[in-house]
Amino acid sequence: MDRYITFLIRLCIITAGFACAALVAGTALALLTRIVTIQEAGQISDAGLGAGLVVAVFAFASLTGYVAFFPSVVIILYSEFTRRRDWLFYALCGGIIAALAPLAYALIGVATDTGGNDFVVVSVAAGMLGGITYWLVAGRNAGNWLPDAHTR
Template sequence: MSRVLGYLWRFAVIIVGFAFAAFVASAFGAVLLAGSGEPDSPLPVLDGPFYLMVSVLAALFAYHAFAPALAAILVAELLGRRDWLFHALAGAGVAAAAALLAWEHSVPVSSADTWPLLIMVACGLVAGIAYWAVAGRSSGVWLHGR
């Protein structure tokens, strides 16, 4: 019975880590998008619409990145990868895969079209590090031990 509870606990930690990573990535993406406007305008970080934008972006990021993130989390758990660099690069790969899956018919054709993809990859890097901070440091402990 304690083994089943351990598996359930690990599953809950993975879910919380995924949700935290989605919120951190959306906050980072919102700051990047808010800062790309006028050079002299202040950042609208403390405004109400900013928090609404973060929540909506988190839901969109989590929706589009679920399948690639599930594969990356499964690889990290089975291989027991606990380093932050693996999770950061996996987050970038998950973000790139999610962006390409979401935009399957509109492949970037010019350098101006790649800006949203670069923002998504940067958000994926930050999300991977956020996931590592919550759940990635103990990846594979349930399977391989310390």
């Protein structure tokens, strides 16, 4: 029973890591696509964040989570069962997943103009930040719930 509880806790940590990664990637996309410019971000009032920034972050975060969910599940399962714990693996996988999304939309004809290479570069940067965030929350302990090879 203890092993099932450990597995359930690990699933909760993985879910939290994915949600945090989507929020960080959404924030990066909101700032890097100039929805909110650096000058506007510097002029945000002391009362709190501007409504435009909050809406843009959550809109981009939900879009990021939607688009990256299934490729991320494959990467997360691979990393859990192979016990991949290095930050570079997660950063590169986040960048690859983020690069494939605008290219896939262009290939299937959903978006006729992806904004050129700039949007792909911004997407890759946001995906890498999301991958590093996932590593910080959940990836550092990937595969800890698995039994050791010598105790099997």
